[in-house]
Amino acid sequence: MLSIQNLNVNYGESRVLHDVSMDVADGSVVCLMGRNGVGKTTLLKSIMGILKARGGHVTFGGADMTTRPPNVRAQSGIGYVPQGRGIFPYLTVYENLLMGLEAFGSKKRDMSGIDRVYGTFPVLKEMAGRTAGALSGGQQQQLAIGRALVRHPKLLVLDEPTEGVQPSIMHEIENVIASLRDDGGMAILLVEQFLDFALRVGDRYYVMETGRIVSQGSMAEFSDDVAREYLAV
Numbered sequence: 001m002l003s004i005q006n007l008n009v010n011y012g013e014s015r016v017l018h019d020v021s022m023d024v025a026d027g028s029v030v031c032l033m034g035r036n037g038v039g040k041t042t043l044l045k046s047i048m049g050i051l052k053a054r055g056g057h058v059t060f061g062g063a064d065m066t067t068r069p070p071n072v073r074a075q076s077g078i079g080y081v082p083q084g085r086g087i088f089p090y091l092t093v094y095e096n097l098l099m100g101l102e103a104f105g106s107k108k109r110d111m112s113g114i115d116r117v118y119g120t121f122p123v124l125k126e127m128a129g130r131t132a133g134a135l136s137g138g139q140q141q142q143l144a145i146g147r148a149l150v151r152h153p154k155l156l157v158l159d160e161p162t163e164g165v166q167p168s169i170m171h172e173i174e175n176v177i178a179s180l181r182d183d184g185g186m187a188i189l190l191v192e193q194f195l196d197f198a199l200r201v202g203d204r205y206y207v208m209e210t211g212r213i214v215s216q217g218s219m220a221e222f223s224d225d226v227a228r229e230y231l232a233v
């Protein structure tokens with residue numbers, strides 16, 4: 001589904017990603033891990049086309065996306081939940097979800113996406129008329145995920161979905177990730193700092209260190225040695 005080959009990305013003249021290669025198969029959950037500042041968010045932004053590649057390739061569903069802008073990537077079926085959520089605090093929950101439908105210029109709105117998200121996160125239906133800024137951190141995270149889900153992406157890219165949420169919401173997000181994969185066949189790529197969460201939801205993992213992939217494999221193969229060497233545990 002998503003394939004990244006030898007991706008190089010800079011901030012100015014400073015190289016931040018070095019020859020990064022990664023695959024996310026249909027219907028799989030892939031966790032990207034690593035300490036703060038190693039380049040995880042940079043990689044997700046490069047997948048979305050927010051940052052340009054200096055070298056290498058990004059293909060999605062067999063199409064070369066390397067030079068395509070973010071809206072084309074989104075229209076092709078990649079949904080993105082940025083770190084810090086990126087919701088609009090002065091709009092209502094419902095209006096935020098509508099923005100998910102409209103942000104990329106879909107000609108015909110498919111409102112069933114919003115009902116589907118209400119089914120996934122019932123709290124968003126209850127809070128539909130409230131301003132998003134009044135929600136708790138966990139509810140805002142659910143809204144941010146919901147806004148990406150209204151277009152029913154084939155690949156959902158999540159940057160630290162458990163950051164700043166309570167354990168009960170973390171559990172709910174874990175269940176949602178599992179059911180999106182199992183029921184909808186959606187592929188999911190997530191950056192995750194909580195090792196236990198990653199071990200539970202992930203099928204495969206990649207670990208980054210200073211802009212390079214230094215370990216990868218099936219989650220069942222993830223070892224304590226890798227955790228000690230590359231993660232803040």
Ligand SMILES: Nc1ncnc2c1ncn2[C@@H]1O[C@H](COP(=O)(O)OP(=O)(O)OP(=O)(O)O)[C@@H](O)[C@H]1O
Binds near residue numbers: 035
């Ligand atoms: N806009 C920017 N301009 C210049 N350098 C940046 C910019 N954003 C990030 N960096 C640098 O690029 C490197 C990778 O940052 P990135 O945010 O991708 O790391 P990360 O692994 O996602 O970290 P975190 O877990 O803290 O979000 C860091 O050294 C960071 O200081």
